[in-house]
Amino acid sequence: MSSVLSGHLLGPHDVRLRRSGLKVRFCTNESQKSRGRLVGELRRLGFDVAEAEVTAPPPAACRILRERGLRPHLLVHDEVRSEFDQIDTSNPNCVVIGDAGEHFSYRNMNRAFQVLMGLPDPVLLSLGKGRYYKETSGLMLDVGGYMKALEYACGIEAEVVGKPSPEFFGSALRELGVEARQAVMIGDDIVGDVGGAQRCGMRALQVRTGKFRPSDEHHPEVKADGYVDNLAEAVDLLLQHADK
Amino acid sequence: MSSVLSGHLLGPHDVRLRRSGLKVRFCTNESQKSRGRLVGELRRLGFDVAEAEVTAPPPAACRILRERGLRPHLLVHDEVRSEFDQIDTSNPNCVVIGDAGEHFSYRNMNRAFQVLMGLPDPVLLSLGKGRYYKETSGLMLDVGGYMKALEYACGIEAEVVGKPSPEFFGSALRELGVEARQAVMIGDDIVGDVGGAQRCGMRALQVRTGKFRPSDEHHPEVKADGYVDNLAEAVDLLLQHADK
Numbered sequence: 286m287s288s289v290l291s292g293h294l295l296g297p298h299d300v301r302l303r304r305s306g307l308k309v310r311f312c313t314n315e316s317q318k319s320r321g322r323l324v325g326e327l328r329r330l331g332f333d334v335a336e337a338e339v340t341a342p343p344p345a346a347c348r349i350l351r352e353r354g355l356r357p358h359l360l361v362h363d364e365v366r367s368e369f370d371q372i373d374t375s376n377p378n379c380v381v382i383g384d385a386g387e388h389f390s391y392r393n394m395n396r397a398f399q400v401l402m403g404l405p406d407p408v409l410l411s412l413g414k415g416r417y418y419k420e421t422s423g424l425m426l427d428v429g430g431y432m433k434a435l436e437y438a439c440g441i442e443a444e445v446v447g448k449p450s451p452e453f454f455g456s457a458l459r460e461l462g463v464e465a466r467q468a469v470m471i472g473d474d475i476v477g478d479v480g481g482a483q484r485c486g487m488r489a490l491q492v493r494t495g496k497f498r499p500s501d502e503h504h505p506e507v508k509a510d511g512y513v514d515n516l517a518e519a520v521d522l523l524l525q526h527a528d529k
Numbered sequence: 530m531s532s533v534l535s536g537h538l539l540g541p542h543d544v545r546l547r548r549s550g551l552k553v554r555f556c557t558n559e560s561q562k563s564r565g566r567l568v569g570e571l572r573r574l575g576f577d578v579a580e581a582e583v584t585a586p587p588p589a590a591c592r593i594l595r596e597r598g599l600r601p602h603l604l605v606h607d608e609v610r611s612e613f614d615q616i617d618t619s620n621p622n623c624v625v626i627g628d629a630g631e632h633f634s635y636r637n638m639n640r641a642f643q644v645l646m647g648l649p650d651p652v653l654l655s656l657g658k659g660r661y662y663k664e665t666s667g668l669m670l671d672v673g674g675y676m677k678a679l680e681y682a683c684g685i686e687a688e689v690v691g692k693p694s695p696e697f698f699g700s701a702l703r704e705l706g707v708e709a710r711q712a713v714m715i716g717d718d719i720v721g722d723v724g725g726a727q728r729c730g731m732r733a734l735q736v737r738t739g740k741f742r743p744s745d746e747h748h749p750e751v752k753a754d755g756y757v758d759n760l761a762e763a764v765d766l767l768l769q770h771a772d773k
Binding site: 385386387388389390391392394395398399402416417423424425426427429430431433434435436437438439440 | 629630631632633634635636638639642643646660661667668669670671673674675677678679680681682683684
């Protein structure tokens with residue numbers, strides 16, 4: 286094992302990992318904040334993380350757009366629009382949808398729909414496919430439902446850029462310069478973190494915090510390679526096995 | 530054959546049908562206008578149609594709500610809200626979604642989502658499941674996509690009240706007081722009109738107008754019992770066979 290991917294921020298524990306020489310990378314589906322702002326907030330909270338250590342959907346989408354000569358119509362949060370500053374958005378030939386929050390108006394959804402329906406071969410990139418997330422004010426719809434709405438209306442299938450897409454984990458591994466079998470994923474989401482990483486050929490631990498539910502240990506489709514009660518225990522386990 | 534259901538307004542041709550003694554009923558998925566307003570507009574255009582001859586999703590939904598003691602949270606167009614005037618909407622135990630147009634804001638979608646997630650056994654009634662429709666300003670998203678968004682986010686399946694639901698055609702037949710085998714559906718939508726009516730046990734003609742596309746005649750799943758170029762031809766055919 287030569288590296289650790291984490292869907293969960295390792296926080297104070299990552300000091301031990303860093304000292305061990307293991308490469309660490311953070312994989313997030315955050316699509317309401319730019320990577321710069323996310324890292325800035327984390328650093329102010331005392332987390333030792335650099336922008337280059339974060340794999341997030343917007344930069345991954347930009348790479349895909351460039352590789353395939355795609356010019357996106359953007360339906361994303363204002364905060365992440367800057368991530369696409371270097372991308373040509375004139376005369377769009379695809380749609381990129383992210384967790385746009387209040388920007389998911391009928392008008393904006395309809396505009397994205399019309400762009401797709403006007404294309405001979407519609408391409409829809411979705412920054413994640415989360416169902417919902419929790420805020421202090423309650424549960425909030427995530428991008429997944431809006432992706433499904435456009436898929437259904439247009440009769441197409443979106444390409445998901447983010448967890449649990451194996452391509453997304455693959456891009457994190459390429460950035461680390463390691464093979465899947467050399468890396469371990471740690472996360473709290475049995476499908477998004479554990480299942481996605483395993484489909485990419487990695488081993489994956491689930492932490493019993495955050496999104497974890499006891500029923501995850503009997504999930505019908507995904508079985509983690511191990512369970513740990515918290516991140517400290519995950520780090521213990523990783524350091525014990527770091528030479529394997 | 531003793532009756533005709535039409536997803537397409539028969540217009541001037543219905544005079545001949547009425548004289549023939551055949552019962553006529555209009556089945557529409559219109560969920561942006563009240564039945565009263567729809568009929569009013571049609572009458573001003575010269576169509577001879579009464580409110581009681583129209584089967585539309587909102588009244589069908591009201592019947593279901595009453596039968597099952599359901600109190601809806603409404604995510605519908607302002608125009609059809611009045612159709613639910615007699616329904617108790619306090620302390621909602623289900624959600625009714627219609628083609629809400631501009632009311633499909635993130636805030637309103639999130640509120641409907643939160644109501645569903647707060648229920649031990651979430652019930653979502655959808656007034657149709659259309660993908661989109663055409664207006665002079667261009668293609669517009671219909672209720673179907675938003676239904677899919679809530680289905681995905683909540684992990685549930687909506688009950689569709691409207692075409693092509695066989696229950697919806699069944700309610701039109703009950704209102705006419707005839708059996709499915711005695712009725713013929715005429716419509717321009719191969720799946721919504723023809724397929725739905727056939728699944729309910731009726732025969733169905735497709736008219737080569739409106740939504741009709743030449744590829745419909747080779748649809749992989751639905752085959753109409755007959756095709757006609759226009760409504761006049763449909764009426765000719767029906768009158769020829771009215772005794773069968």
